[in-house]
Amino acid sequence: MWQPPERIKHELPPAAWPSAEQASRARLFQPIQLGPRTAKQRTWVPAMVPWRSTDEGFVTPDVIDWYQRFAAGKPGVIVVEATGIREVPSGPLLRIGHDRFIEGLTKLTRAVREASEGESLLFIQLIDFLQIRRRPPRDKFFSRFLALRPRHRDALVARGDAEAASCSDDELRAKLAAVPDKQLASVLDARELEDLERGYRERVTDVHLPQIAELPIMLPTLFADAATRAMAAGFDGVELHFAHAYTMASFLSALNTRTDGYGGSRENRIKLPLEVVRAVKQRVGDRAVVGCRYLGDDVIEGGMHLPDATWFGVQLAGAGLDFLSISKGGKFEDAKQPKVGWSAYPYTGQSGYECMPTIYSDERGPFARNVPLASTIRRAVREAGLATPVVTAGGIADFAMAEQVLEHGEADLVASARQTLADPDWFLKMRLGRGSEIRRCEFTNYCEALDQQHKQVTCKLWDREELDAPDVTLAEDGKRRLVAPRWRR
Ligand SMILES: Cc1cc2nc3c(=O)[nH]c(=O)nc-3n(C[C@H](O)[C@H](O)[C@H](O)COP(=O)(O)O)c2cc1C
Numbered sequence: 275m276w277q278p279p280e281r282i283k284h285e286l287p288p289a290a291w292p293s294a295e296q297a298s299r300a301r302l303f304q305p306i307q308l309g310p311r312t313a314k315q316r317t318w319v320p321a322m323v324p325w326r327s328t329d330e331g332f333v334t335p336d337v338i339d340w341y342q343r344f345a346a347g348k349p350g351v352i353v354v355e356a357t358g359i360r361e362v363p364s365g366p367l368l369r370i371g372h373d374r375f376i377e378g379l380t381k382l383t384r385a386v387r388e389a390s391e392g393e394s395l396l397f398i399q400l401i402d403f404l405q406i407r408r409r410p411p412r413d414k415f416f417s418r419f420l421a422l423r424p425r426h427r428d429a430l431v432a433r434g435d436a437e438a439a440s441c442s443d444d445e446l447r448a449k450l451a452a453v454p455d456k457q458l459a460s461v462l463d464a465r466e467l468e469d470l471e472r473g474y475r476e477r478v479t480d481v482h483l484p485q486i487a488e489l490p491i492m493l494p495t496l497f498a499d500a501a502t503r504a505m506a507a508g509f510d511g512v513e514l515h516f517a518h519a520y521t522m523a524s525f526l527s528a529l530n531t532r533t534d535g536y537g538g539s540r541e542n543r544i545k546l547p548l549e550v551v552r553a554v555k556q557r558v559g560d561r562a563v564v565g566c567r568y569l570g571d572d573v574i575e576g577g578m579h580l581p582d583a584t585w586f587g588v589q590l591a592g593a594g595l596d597f598l599s600i601s602k603g604g605k606f607e608d609a610k611q612p613k614v615g616w617s618a619y620p621y622t623g624q625s626g627y628e629c630m631p632t633i634y635s636d637e638r639g640p641f642a643r644n645v646p647l648a649s650t651i652r653r654a655v656r657e658a659g660l661a662t663p664v665v666t667a668g669g670i671a672d673f674a675m676a677e678q679v680l681e682h683g684e685a686d687l688v689a690s691a692r693q694t695l696a697d698p699d700w701f702l703k704m705r706l707g708r709g710s711e712i713r714r715c716e717f718t719n720y721c722e723a724l725d726q727q728h729k730q731v732t733c734k735l736w737d738r739e740e741l742d743a744p745d746v747t748l749a750e751d752g753k754r755r756l757v758a759p760r761w762r763r
């Protein structure tokens with residue numbers, strides 16, 4: 275992962291945990307209304323993909339264990355990982371694009387409700403993503419993947435190869451493959467070079483492809499259908515994934531230059547997200563919480579920054595969303611070049627760092643790093659006369675930090691991903707005045723590296739503990755337990 279050049283190692287801030295009595299009065303543990311439901315506290319476990327479903331996207335016992343483990347800590351809200359809304363195979367990532375997924379998801383909602391004793395609301399994050407392929411071996415790219423164009427012949431002729439004007443396609447492919455890497459820019463255009471060096475990736479601006487041109491027609495119904503299934507499965511609500519590297523965030527990004535009314539100006543870029551919100555709300559009405567996660571800043575060149583994000587927040591809140599969850603970065607555009615045979619991973623560049631900052635940071639450090647985005651958006655939403663709750667995330671991992679965010683009115687709920695992975699019981703420990711027993715996240719991103727390799731996600735602080743205990747399920751590598759050991763109170 276990219277790291278700030280300063281590479282200053284930050285220590286965890288000294289934690290002052292509350293007594294049970296202090297916790298009972300703390301803002302963090304007060305209820306808050308989210309549309310038609312009440313979260314019993316302002317603690318939030320944001321979406322985290324654990325790579326536990328079947329290759330067909332079904333819920334497995336390991337998926338249930340993962341969320342039950344979070345539920346045991348009884349947070350206000352748990353958001354189930356990014357779950358695909360289409361009939362597209364996507365490896366061990368959950369799916370909700372057909373009614374056949376409802377049965378497994380129903381088991382999941384029941385298990386979580388039981389484990390949290392009804393204390394936690396359960397939402398599911400609904401995602402659409404575009405096609406991405408692995409970085410191809412060079413020979414295969416030239417022999418099979420590259421779509422030949424007359425300009426390829428012209429470019430070779432311009433390089434002095436007169437035969438290229440009339441040779442067979444196979445010979446043309448061989449001639450192109452023989453061009454040295456450093457000179458490829460003279461025969462391939464920028465997009466072809468990228469396909470070779472990083473793997474093919476669809477963009478929302480590829481409107482010459484019918485499936486991309488039609489996204490505005492397809493997506494509102496796909497999201498609404500998925501939300502209907504989420505209700506049928508017993509979720510309390512849905513989080514529309516408008517963040518990071520995926521389709522909806524790409525519509526919001528300033529890099530979206532579509533000319534069909536869905537790109538260019540910010541009014542056009544938010545058109546599809548608003549149509550999705552309307553379709554989902556029309557379908558699930560006031561029966562479910564409908565919120566979205568989107569970016570306060572893309573953190574990429576030419577991307578969207580806070581002024582646009584603030585304006586979007588007012589529009590999304592005005593469209594009747596029940597919460598806005600603000601994230602940052604996590605884009606493909608600045609991702610590191612993958613190895614041959616691997617896909618680009620959107621959390622390897624600077625934008626990825628800003629999404630999941632580590633202790634190796636700049637002066638500012640990783641803790642509560644993204645709060646200013648949420649705070650600016652929240653202020654604008656309030657100035658527009660809207661009371662929509664705003665969720666913030668990013669390096670918030672102790673009581674004082676979370677409480678301060680709420681006290682200063684910078685956000686209404688505080689989401690903690692990695693700290694909750696490190697210790698799923700930490701909310702409960704705080705409430706019971708037993709904060710000294712909390713296992714504190716070290717923010718070195720071992721978990722995120724596993725995610726990057728599409729390996730089952732675990733935390734280094736507990737995944738080697740008591741591996742031979744009778745109730746322990748091991749990861750596929752046989753070396754790690756899949757969920758944190760139970761807290762022996
Ligand atoms: C292993 C892992 C998987 C993640 N998966 C998702 C996801 O599915 N959807 C999402 O919006 N964010 C995802 N995130 C980002 C987190 O929700 C969160 O925004 C980020 O980790 C920063 O919060 P933290 O500092 O509390 O960890 C993931 C993070 C991690 C570490």
Ligand code: SF4
Binds near residue numbers: 735
């Ligand atoms: S693996 Fe590291 S960064 Fe991830 S949750 Fe555990 S301590 Fe935190």
